Amino acid sequence: MQLAGKTHWSFTTRTIIYWIATAIVLLETTVGAYWDLAQLPFVQQVFVTLGYPSYLLYIIGAWKIAAVLVLILPKLGRQKEWAYCGIFLVYITAAYSHIATHDTASAVGPIIFATLSLVSWATRPESRKWLIPDAASSTTTVFKVIYWTVTVITAMVMISGGLADVVLATGPENGMRQMGYPDFFTQLLGIYKTLGGLAILLPNKRFRIIKEWAYAGIIFDLTGASVSHAFVGNHMHIIWPWMFVVTTAVSWRLGAFRK
Known part of the structure; x- marks a missing residue:
């Protein structure tokens, strides 16, 4: 009692x-x-x-x-x-x-x-709460190739772009400044992007919640970048982030079927 x-x-x-x-x-x-x-x-x-x-x-x-x-x-x-x-x-x-x-x-x-x-x-x-279902690892080669291709592409884009932001490399720095963002935010965003890129490479079994937050953060970053380009009239760069929104979404979706 x-x-x-x-x-x-x-x-x-x-x-x-x-x-x-x-x-x-x-x-x-x-x-x-x-x-x-x-x-x-x-x-x-x-x-x-x-x-x-x-x-x-x-x-x-x-x-x-x-x-x-x-x-x-x-x-x-x-x-x-x-x-x-x-x-x-x-x-x-x-x-x-x-x-x-x-x-x-x-x-x-x-x-x-x-x-x-x-x-x-x-x-x-x-x-x-998110009641995470028991996912069975796919044994099909095509599934694995597609998943790891889009996941690695997304991760590398985030990590390379994030590190460039952290050190204020010329390209990202000028791009962020053109959109009106301060340098300290560019560096913080770089840390977020780098951690997010690394997180989606983690195994699902122990890190599913961390990976879910990472996918969310990556989508927020990419869509925010596209909208920012639209606001400043930089129409040539509006589509570019959406290419990686697609790879991120595919990785996120296929990842739901992996242990």
Whole structure:
């Protein structure tokens, strides 16, 4: 009886923590999405101070709305992994941006919300988790060739591009500057890309959640790059990221059938 009571208490406490953390994150993200999409003057001023282009507010605002809807709706466990990944990246990047511009005090808020998003993820109930199915490894040569071809291509693009961003190589640096992004963001993005590229090469059995977050981050990066090129009128580079969105999507989809 004592054990049962303790288990019930733990379940109840976990549920309360989940809903408190989730409610705070959803409220902040919803309000933030409105502020971003409405391009409120004080929000624009923050972006100018940090060195970001104002059009990025539209991209982030749209992502936030999608994440909020996915987290509110029941089930959708796999999609919720993407939502949590996106929210965490937005807040941790915001915190880093304030620190990089020597405004450490302003980084506290984003760090708190990034932490709460992880708390929400860690305490989410079973009904809102991604119930990973038992996948049988395919023995067909064609399957393996296609999977590893698109996966290695995607990984190499992310790793090589990420390392170039980290060291501010001439090409990526100028490209990011042309789109209005500050150098510190280019370097942080390079770290994200490198880690994401390495992560999708990991085996599914032990690292499926990490790989899911990596795939989500890669898709966010590539689609964000395409939209950024569109906003600055660099139409020649709009299609290029989508080529790798396709390779990433194929790798992600085929990876679901591998152990």
